Amino acid sequence: MTFFIMLIIAFAPLVFGIVTAVLFQNMKLTLSICIVLGWISIWQLDVAVLYGQNLLSTTTIEMLFRLLRIGTIMVIPSFYGVTYFVFKNLALTNRSRWMPYVLNRKVLILLYAWSVFVYLTNWTDKGIQNIHPIFKGRFIEFYYPTYGPWAWMFMLHLGLYVIIIACSFFVSVKVKDQVTRSFLLQFFGSTTLLYAIAILNTNEAIALFTSGIACLIFSICIFSAFTHMNAKLLKVMNLTLNEQTTFLRKILDANPSSISVKDSKGVIKDLNQSMASFYGTTIQNAIGKREVELATEEVANWHMASDAEALNAFNDLFIPEVQIGSGDEARWYQSSKIPITLWNEPHLLTIMTDITQLKRAGEMIEYQAHHDLLTKLPNRSLFWRRLTDAIAHAKAQQQNLSVMFLDLDRFKNINDTLGHNFGDETLKEIGKRLASCVHSPDMVARWGGDEFILLLTEFEHSGETIALAKRILDVISEPLSLGGYEMYVTGSIGISLHPLDDTPPEILIQHADIAMYRAKELGKNNYQLFTPELEEAGAGLLELENSLHKALAREEFELQYQPIIHAETGMISGMEALLRWRHPVRGLISPEKFIPIAEETGLIVPIGEWALREACKQTKAWQEAGLPSLAVSVNLSPRQIKKHNFVETVTRVLDDTGLDAAYLYLEITENVAITGEDNVDSKIKSLCSMGIRFSIDDFGTGYTAINYLKRFPVNTLKIDRSFVADIEENHDQRGILKAIIALAHSLKIEIVAEGVETDDQCDFLRQHGCTKLQGYLFSKPLSTQHFEVILRENPQFC
Template identity: 40%
Template structure:
């Protein structure tokens, strides 16, 4: 059955029976399509009729509204009851305005009763039903369009040729604070008047151009496609477009761009390779360090940087680590484009895609050449004497142990010589320390030239040298070399017109006759050296057991020392420590002195070694700690600035079982903040038992007590252990400061020590600063603190108080 032939069922709502009969009559005369009319005369009957269904259209007389059960009712209330069925309003001549209002509220059309005939009514009914179907179809289309765009970050829009929006749908509107359809009927040139790019794009599309453009609206980014809409006549009717919200993607692009710029401008080197090791990217810093451009290395294997200095096992460890999915860290000794070698610290890891598959490798590199040089300088310094560049005590000890091991296997003898320059102190006093240092350098050169190639000459400090004689068959060989040494020292030393005639004394011990270990042989050689000096100097002595008898003077000094503590003969002098940045005193070092009732002030060099040997250093050291802490507390109570007092710990003190408990008790007894106390230990003490040292230092740090390494550079410190120790300060030994302004080697060493200390987050204090030139150099190298005669010598308590009260500063 065709749509036109289908019977149309009409619900006629008319309160006037005469009008109802008329309408049914004229509809009955129209058979195409046939009409079936049911008449009701009250609004209240509408729901019941509609519930039974089947009606295609409602003819509603406005007269019914005036006769409603509750008085006059509005059309909108009736419209809400009818639902989706189209309504045609019937009005009288005087009700035409009300009919128009009904159409605005949802009626499909209206007719004036006096102007109705069958054809007109039939036509209006058919058109209203058709229009309703079109509206429903459009509504479904809009709902479908909304459902498509509701979940996607897009906007589908259309305008007419004047730029009026005819369509605007999509979730992307929410980002702009708009709702679907809100802009329909409004001009794009009004809504986006502040966004000239959008207006330009609309004009381009109206001109017939199809294109895509990136648009930013109120910090929201869109990728927008524009196309003209053409009418049947080929003319542009408007514009259609799809705007995709790419804000999140844009932000990711911006972040990637930031990351890219950060990598490109980073002071660290970056390199990216594919899984086969071919280079795909290097940053600017990489090119600066290596001298290669990206074009020169792209597609190449990093093997082009190999110098041959990196052990093969390093590369094996690298690939084994990466294959296991872990990050590898290590050093390469590589080669630049110009052939120069350099050290780099690497952190190499894999880059994986979203499936977890490795796609690339990333290497983050740092040029550590300067640090390695500093480390090598410190290592060399740790094993060699700074003045003569001879091996020091610790390197000598290592070689001595090797020589003893070989001697045991080969049944050989090993000789040990200790040599002292006779009356060398007078050289310093007469010609100055500079000449004295030159003499020591010349002596070192002469000694090295007169021994065998297998022998080792070392400087222990001051004017003392040690010579190792391995692979001897007879004791007489040692005696022969000792005589050669006496002879080679005798020729005059000439400096600046001064002729110096020197001699030396030599003590000799031999393995296995005089001992089977380093300590025993060294002790015997010291005894023999002492005997050589007693015998008038300028001779050598082979050790004999009778030499172990203590000298009378030493015994007297030791006996006096045992009574000195109870007699209160010890006292403390304080030397200020000055901050080079603020130029103010920040602390002081407590230095022990002995005021002997008979011989006067005894040098610590004379009595402290004896106290260390016989154990008196433990009670004396406790007295120093207690006295220094109590004095510091008294100064604070008196209103003096809060400062840290530094106390030296000897090896025997440091190893004493009750050291920690004693320090805790003293701090509690005098009520001193632990942060106002600092302990100084030498490198040799720190390295004697690393595990023990680490335990003690950590306990001190837990208390809050400061730690410094004293005389840094005169002993041996393993850098691997040094960085583990909870150290606050490295104190550069005065031997490096003395000739700082005239000795380039000393300058290099001091600079290296400061740089290394700062890289480990340690502060640096320079000891023995005596001249403005030394001070200026230290300031330029960013040394933290100084201590020395340039500011103040060690002074008694009262004089130190005066320095503080006078606010003395650099």
């Protein structure tokens, strides 16, 4: 009976070890603790077989006793293994110097080797000679080992336990985690109690019962300690989880984007405060409902359609823009629908970002870039775009098209006499009158100053155009009552026709301009139709064109350099190379006169290559002379970029001049940047990969669109001088400049303001974050010699 009781007790540590392994399998300490419990079970089996006299022979009992004695011996290195694990894997408050020397893998291996040696001596007569029976009356109660002369090894082995336990306590108190530290102290305290009780087995009179009691108490203590630790861990985990949940809820509610999670049936499982506000309700009220119960029919239908699309494909769905509402109440959202799996069921994560402000800011920039701020009419760039499209359409449909160029007569007198404010009011009123004279798809635009231009389409014959010109002259000549003054304004109109004047847009406009000047010559307040008889008026242009063909060979071109100033330091941070034509008879000719001719004739390609080469060569020469290493900006023509060998040309110029690509900026217009024609995209990206940087010149006057700024590797935006000119008096102009500068900063693009001519302009641009400045306030374009003098003597302007 005693044998079976001891046997049951022997299996208790093993059972507790298995239960512990199942319950706490995710804990790092579990394996080490289970090994200890396993050895203890084997140790107690060793004791139990000594009570097997009624079932087993003496020889069998002795053999099993020697065999199972490995449990008694291996418990000690397994305890050391726990201590080593704690030292190696758990965070300690501090580590004493001796710890790495005492607690390491080599010592662990050595201890196991010693234990094996001790175990092997167990099989010799010098270790254990035999087992002898202990009688209770006439019957054998149990067997007890008789130790040989090497019994001291077992005592020494027991002494190692004392050292290991002392070391274990010392390491355990340094464990940072309070819950784990408490468990370890209970564990090693239990082992101390275990051996304190079990040591009594050395007394035969105790009858080996103490080991069974010790094993049972130890197993219960360890399981109790594990359970207590798990309870504490669960409490800490729940507390941490609650804190994390609260923290995540705060983050979720603070997120400006509207976020929700719905199941496959569209029932809202969770949402943040922003989404609840979008529905016009609270978080608590929205959970458990479908969108048809919370939102308008328009919003609910849109959500259900996009939700179904994302869930059916189980792929992320990105919706860049959706409009909700109309009129002044309209808002725009960017939305992402992300299928996820929760609780083994498909759910949908919806993230909606309100982009209304960005949308309206983009529309404002887009509108301001294509419209005149004073008259609210389309500006030159939008007119050019419409004219180009209209010519293509007229050719395809074989329809008529006309351009009218209107210049107000003696408008300068109004500005000089009554002031610019009065002149601005006059221009606004004339703009309104002109707009009332045309109907869609016709267009009236402000060309600049006191010049207006009209595009007329879908008329049968030139007589209709002439009739409209007469009506316009009558309308604008009606008396104006402004600021207590009554005055009269007249205008001169030039008319060009397509297909009669079958020319590109720029020449069609030029013909209308020539006809307008002819109207002024004839006494003003009338119109003139461009006819072949007026060709002589353009003879000067033809002569200019002929001279232009020879100018490059005769070395009549030169470059002038205008410094680009760092807004904060006032130092020269770069320069723009500007092309000039010094005609042997006419003298210096403005680029505004010869560049359009060069563009039309294609001469701009060789001229542009010469300018690029000359700018790179001069920049390299200044660098080699020890002057400041500045980057040079060179303007590019659309024709240059569209040439098939454009990239090879730029590469060859850099190789020939020796200029590092990092010192070259190529300036292109917005219209060139977004065409997508002739592999413009790939050419620009190819040059950027070499280190060349690109600037968008005259920013805001072309097809301004944010998308191309993201698509192209643009380094610099150059604000057109027209935006800078009126910032002292025009508040709308200031708003546009702020928007452009903010846009550039958000895209991490450098910005240069052109045409800075006054201190007020300079101060405004500096205050609002404009990086660099360029204009006559600092310096006009200079010859090579004069620019070099500035670099040598005074590279700082303010």
